[in-house]
Amino acid sequence: MSQAPTTSTNSTSGEISDAHQSWLVQRGLLLESGPQRKLALAGFVNQLGTAAFLATVPLYALRVIHLSIGQVGLGLSIAAVVGLIAGIPVGHLADRRGPRDIFLMTLLIQALSMTSLLLAHSFWAFVLAVAVTDLAGSSGGAARGPMIRRFGGDEVPKFRSYLRSVAMLASTFGAMAAGAVMQIDTDTAYRALILGNGLTFLGSAAVLVKLPRLEPLASPRDEGRWIALKDKPYVAFVVLDGIMWIQSEVLSYALPLWVVLHTEAPRWFVGLAIAVNTVMVVFLQIRTSRGIKGGTIAGQAVRRAGLAFLMGMSVIATASGLPGWAAVTIMMTGVAVHTVGSLWHAAGSLELRFRLAPAHAQGQYSGVFGMGMGLCYVVAPSLLGLLCVTWGTPGWLLMGAVFVVSGVAMPYVIQWAGRSREIADSAE
Structure with a gap:
């Protein structure tokens, strides 16, 4: 286990600062x-x-x-x-x-x-x-x-x-x-x-305003204006990824309603579940992203995420009808598994978002990506309310299956995209 750097008494304050800064960078706690x-x-x-x-x-x-x-x-x-x-x-x-x-x-x-x-x-x-x-x-x-x-x-x-x-x-x-x-x-x-x-x-x-100004990158002369919307593989990626991002609303929207309306768990569990999710993301997201470079590896991460979402949501769905303490234990396990899936999905999604877009059109492609996520947040409350809250256990399983299908389809979309661009699994 690595330890924070120590300094001798004759070290200057600048050396102490540099040593600690280097240690924080190595641990991923400082950029x-x-x-x-x-x-x-x-x-x-x-x-x-x-x-x-x-x-x-x-x-x-x-x-x-x-x-x-x-x-x-x-x-x-x-x-x-x-x-x-x-x-x-x-x-x-x-x-x-x-x-x-x-x-x-x-x-x-x-x-x-x-x-x-x-x-x-x-x-x-x-x-x-x-x-x-x-x-x-x-x-x-x-x-x-x-x-x-x-x-x-x-x-x-x-x-x-x-x-x-x-x-x-x-x-x-x-x-x-x-x-x-x-x-x-x-x-x-x-x-x-x-x-x-x-x-x-x-x-x-x-x-x-203190950041250096970034000059525009040159674009090919024969390139059309709205290339992102014409890029079918990228649009397909955005659609699948938008479906996957519905997972971010599962714990913040579906779980609280499920706890209150369908389980015997105490209501304070909702706050605990969100706190556990937040802590895991804050401390594990950077570590999870290490090694996820390139289209193939990112696609595999998204596919694993879909399976994790199904497992986590299946576990959460079994809490209905159980005593309070058992429901809390079961759902906390499901929340942890779901959060692991969200870590994999975020790492893969954010790699593909930039990897599949040409450098000179990152803004336009980011707009398309943002539209996909925006539509996800518009659709998510109604969809999760119908499936997870109204339909109950079968709905949780069906929503999990949707995540699995989207995750499994992602590598095929990446292969399609790879025919027209470089998405090799190597550092650039």
Whole structure:
């Protein structure tokens, strides 16, 4: 077992700092380059506010704006659909103009639209504010993709896994802030959180402005404009991967309803399950991503993930009708297995996302990838509600089987894609 470096009394403070920094980099706890650290810090600040906002926006709309539950759901659905349309064109713009400046612009727009929510007093004002926020958010994701690819260098899977761990950690702190606001439950508290989220966009921009500007990469002259949408193998990958990403909603959406409506387990188990999932992702995602380089290996990781999802969901499904303590034990095992699957899937998915896209069009391809994930989050609540909650045990097994089929199909899509591009399993 490696140990943290020790230093003698005659070592300088600079040497101590360098030694500890080197040890942290080796352990995967610190990124090696300055741009990578800045991008990770900006992502942490951004996700911190976003997570808190997403957890409280329905209550803000209900308590402060005085909308009905139906209006809140409709408004958020409209915003989610609107957010899907901007990723591809903005990603193309990032490829042609440089991703950093476009990303900064989307953050500033989100800061303004989020702050405008404080002035919303009607349904359409609410819809406009959240729709512009979602539109800029999806645009920012498309612009961020090329930055991850180019600042990640030869270690894109490791870098992206680090970013996912950071995002999960930020989401945990954001959820805690949201919980405190919901406990206070006053207009002032909700407004303070909205304002705080607006400030996180500015804070993220303040970090990113220190990054070096990335110049656009040259593209072939005879290449069409919307190449990502015409790339059938990549679109097939996005469809399959979007189905696989439904797994991210299993523990946050389906499990809480399953625990409350179909098992004898105590309700506090939901918080414990999410905490275990978060800790596993934060500490194991980087390690899981090591060695997953190239299309074949990434496809195998996604295939393993599908099998793990079926196993984990099958175990969770058996908790119905068991005594409370037995249900907790069974479901915790299922949660752990499901989380292992999510680690494999994330590592494989994020490798393929960049591996299958040409370097000069990462923004446009990131927009297509983001649309697939966006559609997943639109579909997931209804699908999981029908299968896992309404149908019960057979539905859990059917959803798990869908993951298996998608995972098994992924290597064939990768082979199809490999006929027209280089996806060899070697470091680049």
